[in-house]
Amino acid sequence: MGDDDPMSSASRVLIADDDRAIRESLERALQLEGYAVRTAADGVQTLAELHSDPVDVLVLDVMMPGVDGLGVCRVLRAEGDRTPILMLTARVETPDRVAGLDAGADDYLPKPFELDELLARLRALLRRANPPAAGVGPEPPLQVGDLRLDPSARRVWRGGNEVELSKTEFDLLELLMLNAGIVLDHATIYDRIWGYDFGPESKNLAVYISYLRRKLEPAGTQPLIQTVRGVGYTIRAQTPPR
Numbered sequence: 757m758g759d760d761d762p763m764s765s766a767s768r769v770l771i772a773d774d775d776r777a778i779r780e781s782l783e784r785a786l787q788l789e790g791y792a793v794r795t796a797a798d799g800v801q802t803l804a805e806l807h808s809d810p811v812d813v814l815v816l817d818v819m820m821p822g823v824d825g826l827g828v829c830r831v832l833r834a835e836g837d838r839t840p841i842l843m844l845t846a847r848v849e850t851p852d853r854v855a856g857l858d859a860g861a862d863d864y865l866p867k868p869f870e871l872d873e874l875l876a877r878l879r880a881l882l883r884r885a886n887p888p889a890a891g892v893g894p895e896p897p898l899q900v901g902d903l904r905l906d907p908s909a910r911r912v913w914r915g916g917n918e919v920e921l922s923k924t925e926f927d928l929l930e931l932l933m934l935n936a937g938i939v940l941d942h943a944t945i946y947d948r949i950w951g952y953d954f955g956p957e958s959k960n961l962a963v964y965i966s967y968l969r970r971k972l973e974p975a976g977t978q979p980l981i982q983t984v985r986g987v988g989y990t991i992r993a994q995t996p997p998r
Contacts, residue, residue: 766792767882768810772802772828773817773844782815785871786878799823803831811839813881815874818845818856826859833860840881840923842874857967862923863950864960880951884923898933901993903972903980905933912972919971924949928964929972932981932991941988965989 769791773779779795786793794811796802798820806814818825825843832839843861856864863877895907904913910926912919921929927949932940945961965981973979982990 766790767812768792768794769813769815769878770794770796770802770805770811771815772796772799772820772825773815774798774820775817778817782874786875789875791878799825799828802828806832806837806839810837812885813840813842813878815842815844815878816861818843825861826855829856829859829861838923840885842877842881844869854963854967857922857925857963860922876951880949881923883951884927898930898936900933900936900991901978901980903933903991903993905930914972914974914977921968921971924964925968925971929968929991932989935990937990937992939984939987939990945988961989 769786771779771782771786771793772795773782774797776797779797783793783795794805794809796805800822802814802816802820803823805811816825816828820828823831825845829841829843832841841861841863843856843864844867845856845864846867862881865874865877898905898907902915905926906912907930912921912926912929928945931945931948942961946958950960965983969979969981972981978994980991980993982992984990
């Protein structure tokens with residue numbers, strides 16, 4: 757990797773998967789990319805590894821014996837552990853993917869997957885976990901209607917209620933709010949958030965948008981995130997009718 761790559765300093769990765777072939781192939785591939793890699797074969801071993809020696813990012817399979825990937829996510833988040841988690845799942849239906857995000861995963865990747873895509877997602881997670889040094893003074897809060905986002909504290913409120921977001925959800929919302937009223941196309945969002953355009957067939961962005969809507973637009977509130985069909989998404993406060 758080049759010297760300008762933020763992941764060139766041996767970021768620590770834990771691969772948790774009960775499939776030995778997947779563990780070993782990913783371990784070799786990531787080591788060749790310069791990562792310091794450890795592996796775990798089940799959820800209990802995964803938690804023990806993380807408790808004894810934290811990592812920079814966790815690649816976590818959903819289906820594991822004993823404590824599964826969703827259980828590992830829930831335990832880590834309940835402990836206040838914010839390690840970025842890329843969840844691997846053989847389940848392709850949206851509700852199954854949302855279950856992973858609900859448990860606290862930051863991103864998901866359906867099996868089978870291309871190695872280049874997994875590497876791109878790891879780089880994006882690590883960039884978001886280790887942003888460049890901030891400029892002088894804290895970043896000002898962003899406001900769209902009654903939605904408020906504090907970039908420095910990474911907190912979000914709708915009305916008077918705080919909303920808990922994963923890293924990816926927060927970064928996606930922040931990007932939309934920084935460009936409030938501007939329609940961002942799919943390719944731009946993928947590039948800015950994931951560092952990789954997954955192509956027109958990918959449902960990754962649509963799942964995250966639907967998940968943000970679930971959290972930010974409960975029944976009885978005005979919708980803020982708008983879909984511009986065939987183009988992308990924007991966020992804007994609706995003007996009340998006169």
